């Protein structure tokens with residue numbers, strides 16, 4: 028049986044062909060903000076074509092969307108201008124295969140629970156990418172509230188702070204997303220000499236970490252500030268949810284030392300200190316593929 032998992036990111040769209048819970052092929056293309064519907068259909072057909080398969084060979088398709096999705100309908104929170112559009116229904120009739128569309132971080136946390144060998148009943152996951160996503164599992168169930176819960180990137184970090192896409196100012200995603208890290212790194216790098224490699228217009232977390240490990244002072248300032256910010260946010264999540272596990276996914280899955288640092292600092296500062304249950308804070312196991320692999324949790 029074949030499944031397809033699509034993960035629409037703020038920068039790239041990833042599509043994976045899955046067989047027996049294993050990713051057997053993957054396509055990554057820059058996200059097309061002007062016609063995401065056409066792009067999703069074309070990557071599905073490309074994946075199938077590359078593997079000599081037909082649409083009818085696929086048992087289910089999951090699509091992770093970087094915004095609020097309620098019952099397959101796009102509610103809001105994105106630049107795709109698809110508000111109120113029933114993306115799930117449309118794709119299903121277009122492709123002729125069962126389709127489930129959910130928030131991208133919801134799919135990621137479901138995949139981690141299903142495939143990441145996590146025994147926790149209560150898990151909070153944050154995905155750090157262009158933005159910050161959140162997925163919450165309470166008592167083994169995805170928590171969706173009355174629809175669309177878990178927009179963790181849009182909790183306030185600084186009153187009257189940096190402008191957010193959602194219209195509010197100071198949301199945490201403008202401080203801890205990888206885009207925010209890159210932007211802040213560029214600001215700090217412009218003020219002092221450094222050996223941090225810049226990829227095009229982006230400063231990757233891995234480049235900052237590499238420079239940090241070679242003793243670069245600028246990288247030290249950037250990472251210390253970032254780790255402090257991320258720690259404050261993760262501490263809030265510990266104190267609100269007191270889950271068994273907090274998973275940090277997205278691009279930082281490949282920089283586990285940053286997460287280890289955050290976990291270390293959180294251990295010392297959680298409310299309740301020694302008398303409260305310890306929250307296990309760690310990197311998401313499935314890395315950047317968690318969103319794609321959400322298909323395995325949906326179509327079991």
Ligand SMILES: [Zn+2]
Pocket residue numbers: 180181191192193194195198
């Ligand atoms: Zn916001």
